[in-house]
Structure formats: structure tokens, C-alpha cells
Amino acid sequence: MTAACDFVDAALQREGSWLRAEEAQARLGERHQYYGASVGAVRGTVRDMLRRHRDLVHDDITALSSELWSVPVFERRLAAVVLLQSRVALLNNSDLTRIEGFIREARLGELVDPLAADVVRPLTAGLEGQASARADVVLERWARDPDPWLRRAAVLSRAPATQPPARRSTTP
Incomplete structure (x- = not known):
């Protein structure tokens, strides 16, 4: 994993709660795994990662989104979406x-x-x-x-x- 992906994954796991993870699984299904991090935590984590890695260009953003998406954890995939949303001008x-x-x-x-x-x-x-x-x-x-x-x-x-x-x- 790249440093940026490691940062996002570790932060989302820290922000998660088993109770929220169980609720998300009951609501959204078993297609994904869940850390139980809130949407706000996902957005904040992506924002913090982008502050740490200010030099990310198009290829970095798209590669990182794929790296986040590659593991079927809902919060990681949502982080990939938030990343693309925040850098859509580069796409x-x-x-x-x-x-x-x-x-x-x-x-x-x-x-x-x-x-x-x-x-x-x-x-x-x-x-x-x-x-x-x-x-x-x-x-x-x-x-x-x-x-x-x-x-x-x-x-x-x-x-x-x-x-x-x-x-x-x-x-x-």
C-alpha cells in the first residue's frame, strides 16, 4: 500500500465502531465489509490525507482511488469516491x-x-x-x-x- 492509502485505511479503522459497522451491514447488505466509520470521518480523513500529500497529480489521484477501491470495505470505497469528488477538476x-x-x-x-x-x-x-x-x-x-x-x-x-x-x- 502507498503511504496515502495506508494513512486513509488506518484512520478509517481508528474512526470505526463495531456498532456502526453492524448497523451499516444490516442497512446496506453483505456485499461489503464495514469499519463503522461515519461519513464525516471518511470526508475528514480524505481531507487530512490531501493536506499531507499536497503534490498528488492526476495519475496519483486515480491510482489512489483504485487502491482504496481494491478492498471491498465500504468506507475505503467511499473514501475513493470522496477523493474523486474533491479532485474532479484533475480528471x-x-x-x-x-x-x-x-x-x-x-x-x-x-x-x-x-x-x-x-x-x-x-x-x-x-x-x-x-x-x-x-x-x-x-x-x-x-x-x-x-x-x-x-x-x-x-x-x-x-x-x-x-x-x-x-x-x-x-x-x-
Whole structure:
């Protein structure tokens, strides 16, 4: 593990509680493991890590998000989402492939919805020219995919930003 990933993982484990972990598992299912860290703790941990590692560039951010995502622990995956949200300005249309993989694996509204609304939507809104056209092709493909989570992400990523966020749920 990289130092940044080690920092995030250790902090999330310290912030966790077995009671919150059991509650999350009962609410969200057994697809993931749970440390029991709060959403606020996840956001704070990512913020602290970014302060410690100020020199992270595009490739570092995407590699770290994949490293966090690689272990099926909900809080680590949420940290990957928060990391991408916080550095969405560094992302480009080629990152949609990585995000697609995250969406296919997540199968959980609490992860898919913020990826679509808070990462893909602003990412694609900031693209121009050929990059924008390529992203549109990807989102069109998502919209026709048999995977209901990918179709959901396509809809949410194209919804107007002023629209209230969709109710988070564990079913598509």
C-alpha cells in the first residue's frame, strides 16, 4: 500500500465502531465489509490525507482511488469516491473507464449515486470538443447497458445539477 492509502485505511479503522459497522451491514447488505466509520470521518480523513500529500497529480489521484477501491470495505470505497469528488477538476474523459468499473462493482446507491452526480456530472460538464464527444459516447453506452447500476449512473450523471439529489437506495 502507498503511504496515502495506508494513512486513509488506518484512520478509517481508528474512526470505526463495531456498532456502526453492524448497523451499516444490516442497512446496506453483505456485499461489503464495514469499519463503522461515519461519513464525516471518511470526508475528514480524505481531507487530512490531501493536506499531507499536497503534490498528488492526476495519475496519483486515480491510482489512489483504485487502491482504496481494491478492498471491498465500504468506507475505503467511499473514501475513493470522496477523493474523486474533491479532485474532479484533475480528471478527464479517459477516467470514465475506471469509474465504470467502480460502478459495476459497487452495486450500491450510496456509492453509485455520488460517483454519477458528484464525479461524472461535473467531469463531463467541464469537457470540451473531442473529449466531450467521447464522454457522450460513453454515457450513451452506459444508458443502454444491461447493468441497471450503470444505466442509473448514466441518468444521474446527465441530470441537471439543480435537481435535488436522488434518494439514496441500495436498489437500482
